[in-house]
Amino acid sequence: MFVRSLLLTGALIAALVAFCLLGSPEARPPYIQGQNRTALFISNIEHGLSNVHIATATSLLENYPDIEVHYASFSGLGNKLARVSKFAKAKTPAAREITYHEIDGKAYFSILPLSITPPGSAGVAKFASDVQTWISPWSVEEHMSIYNRVGALIDEISPAVVVLDTLVRPAVDSVRDKNWMHAFITPQTVAENFIGDQPYGSMFWKYPALTSGFGFPVPYKNILENIYLNFRFVYAAMLTPQLNAKKAALRERGVKDPINFFNLHRPDIPWITMTTDGVSIPLDVVPVNVTCAGPILLSVAPAHEQDPGLTQWVQRSPTVLIALGSGFKYPLDYAEAMIGAVFDVLSKTDLQVLWKFDKDGDYSDDVLAPLEPFVKTGRLRLSKWLTIDIMSLLESGGIAAFVHHGGSNCFNEGLAAGVPHVVLPLWADLYNFAAIAENVGVGIWACKDTSPNWTAKGISGAILKVTDGGETGISLRQRSKSLGDKLRTGEQGRDIAAREIAKLAYVKKGQGEGP
Template sequence: MLNKAFKYAFAISGVLGTLIGILSTWLTAQTLTVPPIQQTQGKKGTVLFFINEEYGLTNVHLDTAQALLEHHPSVTIHVASFPEATKRGIGNLARAMPIFALPWSAEDHLNIYHAAMQVLLRVDPAVVVLDTYMTPAIDATRQANYVHTIIESNSMIHAFYLAQPYWSMFWKYPMLGTGFTYPVPWRQIPENIYVTARLVYSFLFDPHAREKRKYLQEHGIANPASYNLHRPDVPWFTRTMFDAGVRPEVVPANVTGVGPIILGVAPAIEQDLELVEWLSKTRTVLVNLGTLFTHNEERATVMAEALEILLLEHTKVQVLWKLQKCTDFPDDFARSLKEYGDRIRITEWLAADPLALLETGHIVASANHGGSSCFHEAIAAGVPQIIIPFWTDLYDFARTAEDSDIGVFATKDTAPQWTVEGLSEAFLRVVHGKESSRMRKNTRRLSAIAKKNRGRYVTAREIAKLAGST
């Protein structure tokens, strides 16, 4: 029996080894240095932003545009976007990965490409600022050969796995969506190798993506939706803060981690005076799971029960919970919370910007979904986090928060499913006790570092230089 099992294991490892060899050869080819290309520079002092419609991905661009307006008034800014500029599982992730680069149909991609090309020729910018997810605009910018830069909303390592030496993307760096610690523990290396190989394989051999690329090439786009966006002559900025995240062993010379790129907002007291007065009563936990997340009745019930445990255990804590329902279910899930009176507020929307609320100093914990914006806003404000992830990169930010000792990865053993025990334990750990004190200290230290060189001003300064306005 053991001999048979050994043969199966040996066969599987052989196939996997062959696959890794093929993938590694391709990865090595992808990371070869591309010689700089002479780029076209249009009207001096003119900056064109191409952004997607999802605010969580593009707020770094809007934040940078605001910083340009504040500190570089000679720059003329144009923003091109759409009219509405606004299950954890390796199988699901593998199927989704090609979609990240080619989310549109081939025809729609081509139409957006032509629209972007028209904008480029009409505006004739000195520099184009690109969103990594807006692939048709990237294709147009590179086809027209304009000077450009990239602002990445997520972690640096996500974009530069391929640049790391010794094939370490397989065995050292946790692959996107795994939530593994860094470096990957020995026992989880085989799984990380499998996940990495499968994701890269899906990129290379997804038939729909290949068909789309073939169509786009036949219609005149030289290298459509390239998986390797990095070029040595194109400045690249990320929110990465090495004191709170994975530090890649190799960072290309033109790539800069500027830390949190955060939009300057009016003080909360100017946005919602009554809410700030309520916050000032006592220590507050903010539960805000992002703009896209909606609760079903089951999740709302689990969250309500976990918050009840928190309120029962800590009588000097109150809760502000932003709850958006996905369907019109009754409010029975919150019945037991009524006895806590004004110590808990449940609202469908926040009148004040979440960052402004964090900056009041009254929020002791930010319970969020682990989106890049929420993660970096909490760091900038010096607030520990309870991260409740439910897809891809959210698991990585949850793990980063825990590894950096600035928060807790809630429901770690059951994500994306919630349990009362998993949520309540996370709330209690962050709000009170030895861990809580340490997390507050660490987060405040990171906040002080971030405030010395604010990421949006650093990025805006470099873009202004590229535009020839300084």
């Protein structure tokens, strides 16, 4: 009886949400398409957010060299785009270079404060209070500046299609107000974007909430908490006063439907995701215009071409790669826990460690003193930034374990390379990817009982378990290799995504053509 009441509650809430948020489909004139064989990509600069777009753009250069590719983003992406253009041209001499357009404004993660939150009910209040910032961190003035710049670029380039990042909301608003043909590419899976479309209110009782870290399907004991987490998030996204005030101010300035969180997906607009069968959480209903491409990954030049010295070092001995995403810097307590873990691993094994480390806060470098002997003997390398793209590093064959934060891009890079994961989730959807890594058998959720806080023992224990000769480590490595081999032999996600964008870039005469 209790279970039936619980499911009924979830279904009723879901129906109410659907009624309030979806409404009737909006009647729109045909989307405008501009110049034939022209695509404009707009994304954030952070690797975890932009790599799916750059990977798709690179595939367009290689496989559809007659398509003119433009790319707009904030300061810091121009050199990377020039590099991938050069690599694409080496593979396909007819490939053009990407034309880069800089957008004045702050990058997404430069505005967002570091918001480390625990999984489940303990963290949902904090996450919900920050949801307006996660949805769109720019001020009204900044939003309008980006909105106007994107509008001017569309007028100047007149692309056949604009390829959007869901988290550059001013660009989404600008493109939609101009009724221009567009598509979305997202590093997230269908489970992060479309659980609200599932029948019988199953978003509440079957599918793990964004901040939960629950397995799939949601365990019986966690159903009530999962309902609460989903309802709390929906409530916050709908009724956040700060976000609603920003929307009102933008409407006054002429933006028609600003920052509409719940109307992002449209049935007539292509949506491309990094969803892999057998690895991602399966949905009962996936919208027909959604393409599940699997890993959409940027693999530029081989590792030895990017940095021969580092590649040689990585391949000298099994290496643990520690890289927690472009948006994370180490507060002192997190740095101390990782230092203790690295010391423990290097003291007990013959492994090497490559650690992408950057400080958050003004603390002394003396905190790294325990690791100095390993730096001197050449078994540890620390760097604020890696000189080789992570995917190329993973493909080099020298990485024994990949320690990351659970971002979708990192998860898919490790998955495709066949390298087992050690996941240290810190907020929101990162917990879901940590749970998936364990459920699928390709990794370990480290410090699970203390997340998001770390202990040196929790981190080193997970690394040692993945890399030793024990039953768990062997199973994780075999499962990772098997999945990686399968993904590498099939059609690559970046090529699937590029094909979908190419369909829109080739304008059919008389169908929505621009001036």
